[in-house]
Amino acid sequence: xxxxxxxxxxxxxxxxxxxxxxxxxxxxxxxxxSSRLLxxxxxxxxxxxxxxxxxxxxxxxxxxxxxxxxxxxxVTLKSCSIYLQRSFPRILQAQxxxxxxxxxxAMDDAVSVIIDGVEIRSPSVLLVKGEAACxxxxxxxxxxxxxxxxxxxxxxxxxxxxxxxxxxTQPAALAALRSVTRDILLLASNSADLLAQPQVxxxxxxxxxxATDHVLQTPSQPGDAGRVxxxxxxxxxxxxxxxxHHNAAQVVxxxxxxxxxxxxxxxxxxxxxxxxxxxxxxxxxxxxxxNVRQLLVQGAAAEGLKAIxxxxxxxxxxxxxxxxxxxxxxxxxQTLDGARQH
Numbered sequence: 001x002x003x004x005x006x007x008x009x010x011x012x013x014x015x016x017x018x019x020x021x022x023x024x025x026x027x028x029x030x031x032x033x034s035s036r037l038l039x040x041x042x043x044x045x046x047x048x049x050x051x052x053x054x055x056x057x058x059x060x061x062x063x064x065x066x067x068x069x070x071x072x073x074x075v076t077l078k079s080c081s082i083y084l085q086r087s088f089p090r091i092l093q094a095q096x097x098x099x100x101x102x103x104x105x106a107m108d109d110a111v112s113v114i115i116d117g118v119e120i121r122s123p124s125v126l127l128v129k130g131e132a133a134c135x136x137x138x139x140x141x142x143x144x145x146x147x148x149x150x151x152x153x154x155x156x157x158x159x160x161x162x163x164x165x166x167x168x169t170q171p172a173a174l175a176a177l178r179s180v181t182r183d184i185l186l187l188a189s190n191s192a193d194l195l196a197q198p199q200v201x202x203x204x205x206x207x208x209x210x211a212t213d214h215v216l217q218t219p220s221q222p223g224d225a226g227r228v229x230x231x232x233x234x235x236x237x238x239x240x241x242x243x244x245h246h247n248a249a250q251v252v253x254x255x256x257x258x259x260x261x262x263x264x265x266x267x268x269x270x271x272x273x274x275x276x277x278x279x280x281x282x283x284x285x286x287x288x289x290x291n292v293r294q295l296l297v298q299g300a301a302a303e304g305l306k307a308i309x310x311x312x313x314x315x316x317x318x319x320x321x322x323x324x325x326x327x328x329x330x331x332x333x334q335t336l337d338g339a340r341q342h
Contacts, residue, residue, distance in 0.1 A: 037076075038075050041072055049088075055094075055098075056097035061091040069086065070088045075184065078205060080150060084146075085146065086141060086143055090138050095132075097131045100129075102148050103128075104144060106120075107144060118166065122171075123171045126165070129159055131162055132164040149209075149212075154265055156266025157212075177211040177215050184204050202253065209253075209254065210281040213266075213269065214281070234271075237271050240271075254281075288313050289328075293335060296336045320332075
């Protein structure tokens with residue numbers, strides 16, 4: 001049982017000597033600058049504190065007032081919104097609200113939060129479908145990420161509508177979701193023009209959805225493997241490959257693929273894992289990398305290298321070069337230079 005006095009003591013112990021989050025814990029938030037796509041709101045004290053209204057109705061009671069430094073950054077894409085929040089020691093009554101779902105997670109492993117009496121242990125995420133109330137205590141300031149999805153049809157995410165659920169996940173999956181969240185916020189801060197391109201926004205959202213799919217995957221229960229209909233999975237993957245072959249010039253999102261094939265995203269991913277031995281995300285990425293290579297081998301213009309990467313769904317150029325080099329043993333530019341020499 002936690003009392004307000006106990007929590008205040010814990011907060012005092014866990015804070016640094018200034019009572020705020022150590023700066024090494026929130027370098028991304030400190031790097032962000034407002035842009036036409038990124039909004040930053042800083043609260044100098046509790047009297048001027050502003051909650052993230054788009055997430056629902058929130059009422060906070062501070063556990064102490066020392067060195068108050070709450071802040072949040074927000075960016076809105078086409079069908080989802082992303083928030084990064086530096087909170088403060090508080091008791092929080094949260095009434096989350098969305099037409100689809102809200103996914104909340106700590107941006108580092110030093111989180112300290114109690115939700116509905118359960119102390120959160122990393123790695124885990126909070127999934128809210130529709131509207132749901134949560135009783136939350138934050139003994140210390142935390143750095144939290146929130147993704148609000150307008151719609152989640154056919155994703156196969158666990159939990160019921162109108163409920164909040166804590167979901168344990170794998171460290172690598174949570175790290176990937178954190179990374180995508182950071183990248184998008186930094187892009188919105190530093191490269192707003194890039195995010196103005198509809199194709200790039202679509203790929204950013206797909207990256208978020210895929211990372212969230214991975215975080216929310218629940219392990220198969222014992223005996224599930226014996227019930228899997230591999231024949232149906234095989235037919236489904238063959239239909240997938242046929243569709244991708246006839247739409248090689250397009251970057252197709254997982255939800256659109258699942259809808260085209262008449263299944264949920266979860267079922268489609270399970271089929272690809274069973275037949276191809278890779279997650280759908282990795283399988284699709286592998287195909288897209290090979291498509292890029294085919295175009296480069298044909299001697300695409302150097303100034304079109306970035307355009308080719310974007311057209312195939314690679315919006316993070318540094319990551320694209322790393323993935324390409326790891327797969328083919330050379331950089332995209334080296335492939336292009338070799339094609340020109342022949």
